[in-house]
Amino acid sequence: MTTRPTPHVLVSGAGIAGTALALQLIRSGIRTTVIERAAAPRPGGQAVDLRGPSREAAERMGLMPGITRHQLQEEGLIYVDAHGRGYGRMAMEDFDGQGAVAEIEITRGDLVEVIAEALAEASALAVDEAGEPLLDLRYDDAIASLTQDADGVDIRFTSGRSRRFDLVVGADGVHSATRRLAFGPEERYATPLGGYGAFFTMPSPADLEPDWFSMRLVPGAMLGIRPDADPATSKAILTVRGPHDPSLRRDRAAQQEVVRQAIQGAGWHADAVLAAMEEADDFYFDELVRVDVPDLAAGRVTLVGDAGYSGSPLTGMGTAMALVGAYVLAAELAATPGDPAAAIARYGAAIAPFLEQAKKIPGGSLSTMLPRTKLLSALSKANVKVMLSRPLRPLMKRMFLAGQGAELDLPATSADAALDRVSAA
Numbered sequence: 001m002t003t004r005p006t007p008h009v010l011v012s013g014a015g016i017a018g019t020a021l022a023l024q025l026i027r028s029g030i031r032t033t034v035i036e037r038a039a040a041p042r043p044g045g046q047a048v049d050l051r052g053p054s055r056e057a058a059e060r061m062g063l064m065p066g067i068t069r070h071q072l073q074e075e076g077l078i079y080v081d082a083h084g085r086g087y088g089r090m091a092m093e094d095f096d097g098q099g100a101v102a103e104i105e106i107t108r109g110d111l112v113e114v115i116a117e118a119l120a121e122a123s124a125l126a127v128d129e130a131g132e133p134l135l136d137l138r139y140d141d142a143i144a145s146l147t148q149d150a151d152g153v154d155i156r157f158t159s160g161r162s163r164r165f166d167l168v169v170g171a172d173g174v175h176s177a178t179r180r181l182a183f184g185p186e187e188r189y190a191t192p193l194g195g196y197g198a199f200f201t202m203p204s205p206a207d208l209e210p211d212w213f214s215m216r217l218v219p220g221a222m223l224g225i226r227p228d229a230d231p232a233t234s235k236a237i238l239t240v241r242g243p244h245d246p247s248l249r250r251d252r253a254a255q256q257e258v259v260r261q262a263i264q265g266a267g268w269h270a271d272a273v274l275a276a277m278e279e280a281d282d283f284y285f286d287e288l289v290r291v292d293v294p295d296l297a298a299g300r301v302t303l304v305g306d307a308g309y310s311g312s313p314l315t316g317m318g319t320a321m322a323l324v325g326a327y328v329l330a331a332e333l334a335a336t337p338g339d340p341a342a343a344i345a346r347y348g349a350a351i352a353p354f355l356e357q358a359k360k361i362p363g364g365s366l367s368t369m370l371p372r373t374k375l376l377s378a379l380s381k382a383n384v385k386v387m388l389s390r391p392l393r394p395l396m397k398r399m400f401l402a403g404q405g406a407e408l409d410l411p412a413t414s415a416d417a418a419l420d421r422v423s424a425a
């Protein structure tokens with residue numbers, strides 16, 4: 001067991017979870033190397049919610065001023081038919097900011113930028129006794145191999161370098177390579193939910209109700225158009241039912257064909273969405289999977305964010321779990337920097353109840369949310385109308401509160417006080 005007072009941590013993946021973790025680690029004086037497979041930060045993605053514990057984590061990390069600056073104007077969710085006529089509304093204020101649209105919404109890309117700015121600021125101050133920066137952030141690199149013993153983890157990078165670390169954290173998303181190398185194959189931890197999600201930017205259609213997230217349900221699919229930070233553009237969101245098909249992973253043409261087949265001829269703005277999809281430079285497509293890793297510690301390797309826990313974008317909680325997980329892991333490492341193995345055991349135990357709740361899909365499952373037949377789809381539409389009617393609103397509100405973790409507290413950590421001091425400094 002190492003007796004060094006501060007560990008050297010390797011974080012693989014510079015998404016939300018990886019950069020938020022690095023921010024808190026260097027603020028606590030912990031040397032941190034972050035590697036990202038992409039050549040530059042990946043700014044894409046639609047609006048993400050902050051509520052309850054994730055908002056508190058963002059506050060404690062000092063991110064709220066930046067988030068507020070980029071906060072989206074979003075009034076709520078409106079269900080529309082093939083002609084764009086609304087038949088059900090979930091206004092943000094009727095649900096106290098706890099419905100499908102939360103009080104605080106920010107595009108994923110803007111959140112990536114806010115954390116990157118905080119990280120650059122913290123990095124300028126975080127140096128060791130020799131004046132060397134505590135943060136080493138590298139793009140275009142990934143873990144090629146990983147071997148560990150009781151005292152550390154030896155890493156060979158795809159760039160050809162090798163180095164030993166005290167702790168390795170996989171923050172490399174749903175298809176985490178770190179998880180595969182240290183915990184086992186993806187199939188053991190990721191459960192396909194029977195569909196796919198796609199997100200991209202499109203020109204804003206002229207007749208949309210401004211500042212509302214509009215959604216059209218068709219048999220086996222959902223097409224949404226959501227406000228963007230720039231009113232001239234919107235975010236297209238698609239959820240499509242379909243069988244598990246690994247061959248889709250890196251085939252953009254085949255992915256777009258899945259989307260096309262699902263919404264072609266669906267009326268409303270389906271044609272405009274399909275035309276924009278072909279031009280989009282931020283087209284993102286992935287299978288909807290749930291990730292469960294029962295023990296988040298494999299020796300001196302752990303996971304944060306989608307790599308370790310995800311209920312899929314259907315929960316709206318991916319970013320929340322990433323922020324809460326990063327905050328708690330950093331707090332535990334700051335509490336016992338000389339014993340990272342104990343810190344990651346406490347991290348796993350502290351967040352487990354929160355994750356269990358946050359991974360629940362508010363609508364139940366993809367098959368209930370998006371029935372395939374015309375008849376069941378019409379029934380589902382009628383159900384939306386009833387559930388969003390005034391008398392049933394309190395029930396819907398309770399369902400969202402229970403499903404989206406807003407009633408949960410930020411998991412207590414053994415180092416809250418210590419981290420609050422660094423965050424405020």
Ligand SMILES: Cc1cc2nc3c(=O)[nH]c(=O)nc-3n(C[C@H](O)[C@H](O)[C@H](O)COP(=O)(O)OP(=O)(O)OC[C@H]3O[C@@H](n4cnc5c(N)ncnc54)[C@H](O)[C@@H]3O)c2cc1C
Nearest residue numbers: 013015016017037044045046142172173177305306313318
């Ligand atoms: C471009 C993009 C757009 C997204 N859009 C949406 C969206 O619109 N809606 C939604 O619900 N969710 C979206 N997500 C997922 C969402 O960001 C996560 O669910 C959530 O924020 C948790 O973040 P994370 O950091 O765990 O994972 P991610 O945000 O997926 O970040 C993982 C990071 O790890 C990097 N990486 C992957 N493999 C390796 C490797 N082998 N070595 C090093 N680095 C690696 C990735 O390039 C990425 O930067 C998007 C993710 C990305 C990357």
